[in-house]
Amino acid sequence: MGQPSVRAPREYEPVDARTILLVGLAIILAAAAALAAQLLTALIGLVTNLVFHGRVATSLVAPASGHPGPAVVLLTPVVGAILVGIMARYGSAAIRGHGIPEVMERVLFGESRIPARVLVLKPLSAAIAIGTGGPFGAEGPIIATGGALGSLAGQFLRVTSDERKTLLAAGAAAGMAATFGSPVSAVLLAVELLLFEYRPRSLIPVAIAAAVATGVRAVFQGTQPVFGMPTVAQPGMVALGVYTALGVAIGILAAAITRGTYAIEDAFERLGHRFGIHWMWWPAIGAVVVGGVGLIEPRTLGVGYDNITGALDGSIVGRALIVLVVLKFVSWAIYLGSGTSGGTLAPLFTIGGGLGAWLGAHLARIAPGLGVDPRVAGLVGMAAIFAGASHALLASIVFAFETTRQPMGLLPLLSGCAASWLVSLLLSRNSIMTEKLARRGTMVRSEYAADHLAHVVVRDVAPRDVVTLRADDELASVRQWLAGGAGGATHQGFPVLDDELQLVGVVTRRDLLDPSHDDAQCVRAVIRRSPVVVYEDSTLRDAADQMVLERVGRLPVVRREARRQVVGIISRSDLLTAHAPRLEAAHRAHRARRFPWRRERGAPSGG
Incomplete structure (x- = not known):
């Protein structure tokens, strides 16, 4: 009688033939996601031009640049919010919110399966919400749409759940890269928030997808940095300390923003239960605030990428800048808490960049000997609030560099973002991305250790x-x-x-x-x-x-x-x-070596 076969473990292979297949799929997916990003941006521009400027055009313009009347500013966001509420109730409730927590949830507990209808409803609802004055960026919906593209491709193809997750992350990274022209930070964001791993077989397709999407974006929009600003000088040691302290302050603000936005969301929940108002009408209530704030400061309406550039290059300063920061937060937090469709990154960049530039300008005037540059302070504030709110440290630092091309800003970015991340972790275990999951009983750790x-x-x-x-x-x-x-x-x-x-x-x-x-x-x-x-x-x-x-x-x-x-x-x-x-090794603290002049306890003193 022959001996039965022996079953031993499979040999470890970092990549294989299926990795090459995923790379090929990621390239196609990246091109599709980049085109979807261009389409969504054009759709937002079309809605904005129609309702605020009365013309048919797809260029991304500020709603306030057409000088619309008070009735238009006040009522247009409400109409858009009603349409989004109807789409969410009768289409898919998954389009509510800024998208990234929902994508994270599908990765963790849904085998990376995103319903096909989200692929259509998410960008359409975002275009309506943002185009009618919603104070959001286009990047959140674009990231969610790219992720939905990847997930849908992975559902039609014969792939494993891990491979579907890779395709989802590749689509999401391609969406971010196509929006900001920031491929490296897009990959890092995918690693820190979506992949939950660092493996060649998943990282390579995501990296190639981000590169391809950036190339497609360059064809349509060129290669200039998204947030152009004058060249800054290398900061001195004293200034570096100030930027680090700024990161601490921004980290406190980031933790407060996370708690504040979800407190507003809870308030809408209580309001709906108390007065019997269905959640589809909540965005309309939030839109009333958006319109009211827009009457006071029209620059709070819409995407607001030009506001970020203005804070960094010094074209928006002083009282105008701090008013913009405060009102942008009020408008964004309330509208987001109401459950409409939009992104969080651009509003956070506006708040952090504007506050940093405002504080930097005051320090430069009061204590010029510190060597603080308001533009660098704005850059640190923009990245630090992202690091503190999202807990994505590396993505925040690299993003600020890629979108401004300021190499001399890397050092203050590193210290300021690290300080912000530290403080925000001490104050809040969950990020603005994971707090929603935690409220649903899911704990998502923000650290990845080697097995x-x-x-x-x-x-x-x-x-x-x-x-x-x-x-x-x-x-x-x-x-x-x-x-x-x-x-x-x-x-x-x-x-x-x-x-x-x-x-x-x-x-x-x-x-x-x-x-x-x-x-x-x-x-x-x-x-x-x-x-x-x-x-x-x-x-x-x-x-x-x-x-x-x-x-x-x-x-x-x-x-x-x-x-x-x-x-x-x-x-x-x-x-x-x-x-x-x-x-x-993690919990037992001990001294590995002793100082030579310290005598062991109980040892003879000699003599």
């Missing part, structure tokens, strides 16, 4: 003293041995060897004591499957995956050159025990 089990080799953990059984032993003697409780008899599983000490299979205690097997039968008769093993140079991650895939609780350990020679055994409890060094 500890992937760095521990099986040979370093697996016990070498293996209790084995012989295939030709009678069950009667084996059962008697188990009942006696001798050394090793309390184990739950045993490798079975033949007369040549080669592995035949594994039996459990339950198999051996099964009354359906007669005492006269041999151990070989109760083996139910071919042996499942793990190599001694495999990682514990390989062993854990093998246990899950094969649905076993223990694995014989063998050498690659001798796949039936048992040299150890590893169980699920060994995998748990292997985490002890990781936990000790």
